[in-house]
Amino acid sequence: MKKLIIPFCILFCFDAFGAGFLKAESFPKGFQDLSFVQKVQVLKSGYEDWESEYDASGVCIKNCAYKGVTLQEDLDRMNAQTGRAIQKFYSLGYPVGQNTNLSQQVDKSDYINTMQTYYAGECSPRNPYIKPGQTEPFGYPLIEKAKITSPYGYRKHPISGNNSLHKGVDLSAKEGTNVFAPASAIVKKVWSDSDCGNGLVLQHSNGFETLYCHLSGVTVKEGDNVQAGCLIAKTGNTGKSTGPHLHYAIKDNGEYIDPTRTLR
Ligand SMILES: [Zn+2]
Known part of the structure:
Protein backbone atom coordinates (compact mmCIF):
# COMPACT_ATOMS: atom_id res chain seq x y z
CA MET A 1 0.00 0.00 0.00
CA LYS A 2 1.34 3.32 -1.00
CA LYS A 3 0.90 6.09 1.48
CA LEU A 4 1.25 9.66 0.49
CA ILE A 5 0.49 12.90 2.11
CA ILE A 6 -0.85 15.36 -0.33
CA PRO A 7 -2.20 18.82 0.26
CA PHE A 8 -5.92 19.13 0.17
CA CYS A 9 -7.86 22.19 -0.77
CA ILE A 10 -10.76 22.65 1.55
CA LEU A 11 -11.74 26.15 0.48
CA PHE A 12 -11.91 27.98 -2.75
CA CYS A 13 -8.25 27.73 -3.51
CA PHE A 14 -8.16 30.58 -5.93
CA ASP A 15 -9.82 32.91 -3.50
CA ALA A 16 -7.29 32.52 -0.75
CA PHE A 17 -4.95 35.38 -1.55
CA GLY A 18 -3.88 37.20 1.50
CA ALA A 19 -4.60 34.25 3.74
CA GLY A 20 -1.82 32.68 5.76
CA PHE A 21 0.83 30.76 3.90
CA LEU A 22 2.41 27.49 4.81
CA LYS A 23 6.08 27.97 5.50
CA ALA A 24 8.47 26.20 3.22
CA GLU A 25 9.83 24.03 6.00
CA SER A 26 6.41 22.66 6.81
CA PHE A 27 5.66 21.32 3.34
CA PRO A 28 3.93 18.01 3.71
CA LYS A 29 5.68 14.87 2.65
CA GLY A 30 4.96 14.40 -1.01
CA PHE A 31 5.10 18.08 -1.76
CA GLN A 32 8.31 17.68 -3.71
CA ASP A 33 6.48 15.35 -6.05
CA LEU A 34 4.01 18.03 -7.01
CA SER A 35 4.45 20.22 -10.04
CA PHE A 36 5.44 23.77 -9.43
CA VAL A 37 1.98 25.10 -10.12
CA GLN A 38 0.61 22.69 -7.57
CA LYS A 39 3.19 23.89 -5.10
CA VAL A 40 2.11 27.41 -5.78
CA GLN A 41 -1.38 26.35 -4.97
CA VAL A 42 -0.26 24.92 -1.67
CA LEU A 43 1.79 27.97 -0.91
CA LYS A 44 -1.02 30.35 -1.34
CA SER A 45 -2.90 28.36 1.24
CA GLY A 46 -6.40 27.14 1.46
CA TYR A 47 -4.78 23.76 1.69
CA GLU A 48 -4.31 21.68 4.72
CA ASP A 49 -1.96 18.77 5.00
CA TRP A 50 -4.02 15.76 4.30
CA GLU A 51 -2.96 12.22 4.68
CA SER A 52 -4.51 10.14 1.95
CA GLU A 53 -3.95 6.48 1.35
CA TYR A 54 -3.80 4.96 -2.06
CA ASP A 55 -3.89 1.30 -3.03
CA ALA A 56 -1.32 -0.26 -5.34
CA SER A 57 -3.23 0.86 -8.41
CA GLY A 58 -3.15 4.45 -7.18
CA VAL A 59 -6.80 4.72 -6.19
CA CYS A 60 -7.49 6.71 -3.06
CA ILE A 61 -9.05 4.53 -0.38
CA LYS A 62 -8.78 6.60 2.80
CA ASN A 63 -8.98 10.28 3.67
CA CYS A 64 -9.58 11.05 0.06
CA ALA A 65 -9.99 14.57 -1.15
CA TYR A 66 -12.30 13.10 -3.74
CA LYS A 67 -13.46 9.60 -3.03
CA GLY A 68 -12.42 6.85 -5.37
CA VAL A 69 -10.22 8.99 -7.56
CA THR A 70 -6.63 8.22 -8.36
CA LEU A 71 -3.76 10.33 -7.21
CA GLN A 72 -3.38 11.59 -10.73
CA GLU A 73 -7.02 12.63 -10.88
CA ASP A 74 -6.66 14.30 -7.54
CA LEU A 75 -3.65 16.22 -8.79
CA ASP A 76 -5.41 17.06 -12.02
CA ARG A 77 -8.20 18.66 -10.07
CA MET A 78 -5.69 20.61 -8.09
CA ASN A 79 -4.11 21.72 -11.33
CA ALA A 80 -7.49 22.91 -12.56
CA GLN A 81 -7.86 24.92 -9.38
CA THR A 82 -4.37 26.21 -9.83
CA GLY A 83 -5.24 27.43 -13.29
CA ARG A 84 -7.78 29.69 -11.67
CA ALA A 85 -5.21 30.86 -9.20
CA ILE A 86 -2.80 31.62 -12.00
CA GLN A 87 -5.47 33.60 -13.77
CA LYS A 88 -6.00 35.58 -10.63
CA PHE A 89 -2.32 36.43 -10.72
CA TYR A 90 -2.65 37.57 -14.28
CA SER A 91 -5.52 39.81 -13.31
CA LEU A 92 -3.35 41.20 -10.54
CA GLY A 93 -0.67 41.95 -13.06
CA TYR A 94 1.59 39.07 -12.13
CA PRO A 95 4.29 38.41 -13.19
CA VAL A 96 4.64 42.01 -14.37
CA GLY A 97 3.64 43.45 -11.05
CA GLN A 98 5.24 41.36 -8.35
CA ASN A 99 3.77 42.88 -5.26
CA THR A 100 1.76 39.88 -4.21
CA ASN A 101 1.83 37.72 -1.16
CA LEU A 102 2.82 34.80 -3.31
CA SER A 103 5.97 36.50 -4.48
CA GLN A 104 7.10 36.76 -0.89
CA GLN A 105 7.03 33.01 -0.61
CA VAL A 106 8.08 31.83 -4.03
CA ASP A 107 11.24 32.58 -5.89
CA LYS A 108 10.16 34.97 -8.61
CA SER A 109 12.39 33.73 -11.39
CA ASP A 110 11.34 30.16 -10.61
CA TYR A 111 7.73 31.20 -10.81
CA ILE A 112 8.15 33.09 -14.06
CA ASN A 113 10.14 30.28 -15.66
CA THR A 114 7.49 27.83 -14.63
CA MET A 115 4.73 29.99 -15.97
CA GLN A 116 6.51 30.22 -19.29
CA THR A 117 6.97 26.47 -19.39
CA TYR A 118 3.39 25.97 -18.35
CA TYR A 119 2.18 27.94 -21.32
CA ALA A 120 4.85 26.89 -23.80
CA GLY A 121 3.40 25.27 -26.88
CA GLU A 122 -0.07 26.40 -25.99
CA CYS A 123 -0.75 30.08 -26.23
CA SER A 124 -0.26 33.18 -24.23
CA PRO A 125 -2.30 34.54 -22.79
CA ARG A 126 -4.61 31.63 -22.33
CA ASN A 127 -7.77 31.45 -20.28
CA PRO A 128 -7.30 28.73 -17.65
CA TYR A 129 -11.00 28.71 -16.88
CA ILE A 130 -11.34 26.93 -20.19
CA LYS A 131 -10.18 23.35 -19.99
CA PRO A 132 -7.29 22.64 -22.34
CA GLY A 133 -8.36 20.15 -24.96
CA GLN A 134 -12.01 21.00 -24.64
CA THR A 135 -13.70 20.51 -28.02
CA GLU A 136 -17.23 21.77 -27.38
CA PRO A 137 -17.92 25.39 -26.47
CA PHE A 138 -18.94 25.07 -22.86
CA GLY A 139 -16.97 27.83 -21.29
CA TYR A 140 -16.68 31.52 -20.90
CA PRO A 141 -14.98 33.39 -23.74
CA LEU A 142 -13.75 36.15 -21.42
CA ILE A 143 -11.59 36.00 -18.32
CA GLU A 144 -13.93 37.89 -16.07
CA LYS A 145 -17.61 37.09 -15.85
CA ALA A 146 -19.26 40.00 -17.62
CA LYS A 147 -22.64 41.62 -17.22
ZN1 LIG B 1 -25.71 41.27 -29.59
Whole structure:
Protein backbone atom coordinates (compact mmCIF):
# COMPACT_ATOMS: atom_id res chain seq x y z
CA MET A 1 0.00 0.00 0.00
CA LYS A 2 1.34 3.32 -1.00
CA LYS A 3 0.90 6.09 1.48
CA LEU A 4 1.25 9.66 0.49
CA ILE A 5 0.49 12.90 2.11
CA ILE A 6 -0.85 15.36 -0.33
CA PRO A 7 -2.20 18.82 0.26
CA PHE A 8 -5.92 19.13 0.17
CA CYS A 9 -7.86 22.19 -0.77
CA ILE A 10 -10.76 22.65 1.55
CA LEU A 11 -11.74 26.15 0.48
CA PHE A 12 -11.91 27.98 -2.75
CA CYS A 13 -8.25 27.73 -3.51
CA PHE A 14 -8.16 30.58 -5.93
CA ASP A 15 -9.82 32.91 -3.50
CA ALA A 16 -7.29 32.52 -0.75
CA PHE A 17 -4.95 35.38 -1.55
CA GLY A 18 -3.88 37.20 1.50
CA ALA A 19 -4.60 34.25 3.74
CA GLY A 20 -1.82 32.68 5.76
CA PHE A 21 0.83 30.76 3.90
CA LEU A 22 2.41 27.49 4.81
CA LYS A 23 6.08 27.97 5.50
CA ALA A 24 8.47 26.20 3.22
CA GLU A 25 9.83 24.03 6.00
CA SER A 26 6.41 22.66 6.81
CA PHE A 27 5.66 21.32 3.34
CA PRO A 28 3.93 18.01 3.71
CA LYS A 29 5.68 14.87 2.65
CA GLY A 30 4.96 14.40 -1.01
CA PHE A 31 5.10 18.08 -1.76
CA GLN A 32 8.31 17.68 -3.71
CA ASP A 33 6.48 15.35 -6.05
CA LEU A 34 4.01 18.03 -7.01
CA SER A 35 4.45 20.22 -10.04
CA PHE A 36 5.44 23.77 -9.43
CA VAL A 37 1.98 25.10 -10.12
CA GLN A 38 0.61 22.69 -7.57
CA LYS A 39 3.19 23.89 -5.10
CA VAL A 40 2.11 27.41 -5.78
CA GLN A 41 -1.38 26.35 -4.97
CA VAL A 42 -0.26 24.92 -1.67
CA LEU A 43 1.79 27.97 -0.91
CA LYS A 44 -1.02 30.35 -1.34
CA SER A 45 -2.90 28.36 1.24
CA GLY A 46 -6.40 27.14 1.46
CA TYR A 47 -4.78 23.76 1.69
CA GLU A 48 -4.31 21.68 4.72
CA ASP A 49 -1.96 18.77 5.00
CA TRP A 50 -4.02 15.76 4.30
CA GLU A 51 -2.96 12.22 4.68
CA SER A 52 -4.51 10.14 1.95
CA GLU A 53 -3.95 6.48 1.35
CA TYR A 54 -3.80 4.96 -2.06
CA ASP A 55 -3.89 1.30 -3.03
CA ALA A 56 -1.32 -0.26 -5.34
CA SER A 57 -3.23 0.86 -8.41
CA GLY A 58 -3.15 4.45 -7.18
CA VAL A 59 -6.80 4.72 -6.19
CA CYS A 60 -7.49 6.71 -3.06
CA ILE A 61 -9.05 4.53 -0.38
CA LYS A 62 -8.78 6.60 2.80
CA ASN A 63 -8.98 10.28 3.67
CA CYS A 64 -9.58 11.05 0.06
CA ALA A 65 -9.99 14.57 -1.15
CA TYR A 66 -12.30 13.10 -3.74
CA LYS A 67 -13.46 9.60 -3.03
CA GLY A 68 -12.42 6.85 -5.37
CA VAL A 69 -10.22 8.99 -7.56
CA THR A 70 -6.63 8.22 -8.36
CA LEU A 71 -3.76 10.33 -7.21
CA GLN A 72 -3.38 11.59 -10.73
CA GLU A 73 -7.02 12.63 -10.88
CA ASP A 74 -6.66 14.30 -7.54
CA LEU A 75 -3.65 16.22 -8.79
CA ASP A 76 -5.41 17.06 -12.02
CA ARG A 77 -8.20 18.66 -10.07
CA MET A 78 -5.69 20.61 -8.09
CA ASN A 79 -4.11 21.72 -11.33
CA ALA A 80 -7.49 22.91 -12.56
CA GLN A 81 -7.86 24.92 -9.38
CA THR A 82 -4.37 26.21 -9.83
CA GLY A 83 -5.24 27.43 -13.29
CA ARG A 84 -7.78 29.69 -11.67
CA ALA A 85 -5.21 30.86 -9.20
CA ILE A 86 -2.80 31.62 -12.00
CA GLN A 87 -5.47 33.60 -13.77
CA LYS A 88 -6.00 35.58 -10.63
CA PHE A 89 -2.32 36.43 -10.72
CA TYR A 90 -2.65 37.57 -14.28
CA SER A 91 -5.52 39.81 -13.31
CA LEU A 92 -3.35 41.20 -10.54
CA GLY A 93 -0.67 41.95 -13.06
CA TYR A 94 1.59 39.07 -12.13
CA PRO A 95 4.29 38.41 -13.19
CA VAL A 96 4.64 42.01 -14.37
CA GLY A 97 3.64 43.45 -11.05
CA GLN A 98 5.24 41.36 -8.35
CA ASN A 99 3.77 42.88 -5.26
CA THR A 100 1.76 39.88 -4.21
CA ASN A 101 1.83 37.72 -1.16
CA LEU A 102 2.82 34.80 -3.31
CA SER A 103 5.97 36.50 -4.48
CA GLN A 104 7.10 36.76 -0.89
CA GLN A 105 7.03 33.01 -0.61
CA VAL A 106 8.08 31.83 -4.03
CA ASP A 107 11.24 32.58 -5.89
CA LYS A 108 10.16 34.97 -8.61
CA SER A 109 12.39 33.73 -11.39
CA ASP A 110 11.34 30.16 -10.61
CA TYR A 111 7.73 31.20 -10.81
CA ILE A 112 8.15 33.09 -14.06
CA ASN A 113 10.14 30.28 -15.66
CA THR A 114 7.49 27.83 -14.63
CA MET A 115 4.73 29.99 -15.97
CA GLN A 116 6.51 30.22 -19.29
CA THR A 117 6.97 26.47 -19.39
CA TYR A 118 3.39 25.97 -18.35
CA TYR A 119 2.18 27.94 -21.32
CA ALA A 120 4.85 26.89 -23.80
CA GLY A 121 3.40 25.27 -26.88
CA GLU A 122 -0.07 26.40 -25.99
CA CYS A 123 -0.75 30.08 -26.23
CA SER A 124 -0.26 33.18 -24.23
CA PRO A 125 -2.30 34.54 -22.79
CA ARG A 126 -4.61 31.63 -22.33
CA ASN A 127 -7.77 31.45 -20.28
CA PRO A 128 -7.30 28.73 -17.65
CA TYR A 129 -11.00 28.71 -16.88
CA ILE A 130 -11.34 26.93 -20.19
CA LYS A 131 -10.18 23.35 -19.99
CA PRO A 132 -7.29 22.64 -22.34
CA GLY A 133 -8.36 20.15 -24.96
CA GLN A 134 -12.01 21.00 -24.64
CA THR A 135 -13.70 20.51 -28.02
CA GLU A 136 -17.23 21.77 -27.38
CA PRO A 137 -17.92 25.39 -26.47
CA PHE A 138 -18.94 25.07 -22.86
CA GLY A 139 -16.97 27.83 -21.29
CA TYR A 140 -16.68 31.52 -20.90
CA PRO A 141 -14.98 33.39 -23.74
CA LEU A 142 -13.75 36.15 -21.42
CA ILE A 143 -11.59 36.00 -18.32
CA GLU A 144 -13.93 37.89 -16.07
CA LYS A 145 -17.61 37.09 -15.85
CA ALA A 146 -19.26 40.00 -17.62
CA LYS A 147 -22.64 41.62 -17.22
CA ILE A 148 -25.12 40.49 -19.85
CA THR A 149 -26.40 43.78 -21.22
CA SER A 150 -28.74 42.12 -23.69
CA PRO A 151 -29.87 38.52 -23.39
CA TYR A 152 -30.68 36.01 -26.09
CA GLY A 153 -34.26 36.28 -27.36
CA TYR A 154 -36.72 38.62 -29.01
CA ARG A 155 -36.14 42.29 -28.39
CA LYS A 156 -36.53 45.69 -29.88
CA HIS A 157 -33.26 46.34 -31.64
CA PRO A 158 -31.53 49.26 -29.87
CA ILE A 159 -30.65 50.94 -33.15
CA SER A 160 -33.16 49.83 -35.80
CA GLY A 161 -36.15 49.72 -33.42
CA ASN A 162 -37.38 46.51 -35.09
CA ASN A 163 -38.55 43.58 -33.02
CA SER A 164 -36.22 40.75 -33.82
CA LEU A 165 -34.47 37.74 -32.39
CA HIS A 166 -31.26 38.65 -30.64
CA LYS A 167 -29.31 35.56 -31.58
CA GLY A 168 -26.66 35.81 -28.91
CA VAL A 169 -25.81 37.50 -25.67
CA ASP A 170 -24.14 40.86 -25.29
CA LEU A 171 -21.38 40.73 -22.73
CA SER A 172 -20.26 44.06 -21.42
CA ALA A 173 -16.51 44.39 -21.89
CA LYS A 174 -14.32 47.39 -22.30
CA GLU A 175 -12.58 47.97 -25.60
CA GLY A 176 -9.63 45.66 -26.11
CA THR A 177 -10.69 42.90 -23.69
CA ASN A 178 -9.20 39.54 -24.61
CA VAL A 179 -11.56 37.01 -26.17
CA PHE A 180 -10.64 33.33 -25.84
CA ALA A 181 -11.72 30.27 -27.79
CA PRO A 182 -14.14 28.40 -25.49
CA ALA A 183 -13.07 25.16 -27.18
CA SER A 184 -10.62 23.98 -29.78
CA ALA A 185 -11.75 25.02 -33.23
CA ILE A 186 -11.01 25.80 -36.82
CA VAL A 187 -11.43 29.45 -37.73
CA LYS A 188 -14.29 29.31 -40.21
CA LYS A 189 -14.73 32.96 -41.05
CA VAL A 190 -13.19 36.32 -40.36
CA TRP A 191 -14.96 39.27 -41.89
CA SER A 192 -16.28 42.78 -41.43
CA ASP A 193 -19.69 44.27 -42.18
CA SER A 194 -21.87 47.16 -41.03
CA ASP A 195 -23.92 45.04 -38.58
CA CYS A 196 -21.45 42.72 -36.92
CA GLY A 197 -18.49 45.00 -37.38
CA ASN A 198 -15.37 42.89 -37.16
CA GLY A 199 -16.66 39.35 -36.86
CA LEU A 200 -15.33 35.87 -36.31
CA VAL A 201 -16.82 32.39 -36.50
CA LEU A 202 -15.21 29.32 -34.97
CA GLN A 203 -16.17 25.81 -36.01
CA HIS A 204 -16.02 23.35 -33.10
CA SER A 205 -16.69 19.64 -32.94
CA ASN A 206 -20.15 18.06 -33.01
CA GLY A 207 -21.71 20.79 -35.11
CA PHE A 208 -21.10 23.66 -32.72
CA GLU A 209 -20.13 27.08 -33.98
CA THR A 210 -19.44 30.22 -31.99
CA LEU A 211 -19.78 33.70 -33.41
CA TYR A 212 -18.26 36.95 -32.19
CA CYS A 213 -19.17 40.49 -33.25
CA HIS A 214 -18.16 44.12 -32.68
CA LEU A 215 -14.51 43.16 -32.24
CA SER A 216 -11.76 45.72 -32.34
CA GLY A 217 -9.41 43.10 -33.74
CA VAL A 218 -9.04 39.44 -34.57
CA THR A 219 -5.80 37.64 -33.76
CA VAL A 220 -6.43 34.53 -35.87
CA LYS A 221 -7.12 33.99 -39.56
CA GLU A 222 -9.43 31.77 -41.55
CA GLY A 223 -8.33 28.15 -41.55
CA ASP A 224 -6.27 28.45 -38.37
CA ASN A 225 -6.52 25.70 -35.80
CA VAL A 226 -7.01 27.22 -32.40
CA GLN A 227 -6.78 25.51 -29.05
CA ALA A 228 -9.25 25.86 -26.23
CA GLY A 229 -8.54 28.86 -24.08
CA CYS A 230 -6.31 30.63 -26.59
CA LEU A 231 -6.63 34.28 -27.52
CA ILE A 232 -8.67 34.81 -30.68
CA ALA A 233 -9.77 38.42 -30.65
CA LYS A 234 -10.17 41.69 -28.79
CA THR A 235 -13.51 43.20 -27.97
CA GLY A 236 -14.56 46.51 -29.42
CA ASN A 237 -17.43 48.65 -30.58
CA THR A 238 -17.47 48.10 -34.36
CA GLY A 239 -20.60 47.65 -36.50
CA LYS A 240 -24.09 48.30 -35.14
CA SER A 241 -23.15 48.71 -31.53
CA THR A 242 -24.03 51.29 -28.93
CA GLY A 243 -21.02 50.69 -26.70
CA PRO A 244 -18.08 48.37 -26.27
CA HIS A 245 -19.27 44.79 -25.78
CA LEU A 246 -18.94 41.29 -27.12
CA HIS A 247 -21.85 39.82 -29.05
CA TYR A 248 -21.43 36.10 -28.47
CA ALA A 249 -23.62 33.55 -30.23
CA ILE A 250 -23.62 29.76 -30.50
CA LYS A 251 -25.05 27.54 -33.19
CA ASP A 252 -25.81 23.91 -32.52
CA ASN A 253 -25.96 22.19 -35.91
CA GLY A 254 -27.14 25.32 -37.66
CA GLU A 255 -29.61 26.49 -34.98
CA TYR A 256 -28.88 29.39 -32.69
CA ILE A 257 -29.14 28.45 -29.03
CA ASP A 258 -29.11 30.56 -25.90
CA PRO A 259 -25.41 30.88 -25.02
CA THR A 260 -26.18 31.29 -21.33
CA ARG A 261 -26.73 27.53 -21.32
CA THR A 262 -23.07 27.11 -22.11
CA LEU A 263 -21.50 29.97 -20.16
CA ARG A 264 -19.80 28.41 -17.19
ZN1 LIG B 1 -25.71 41.27 -29.59
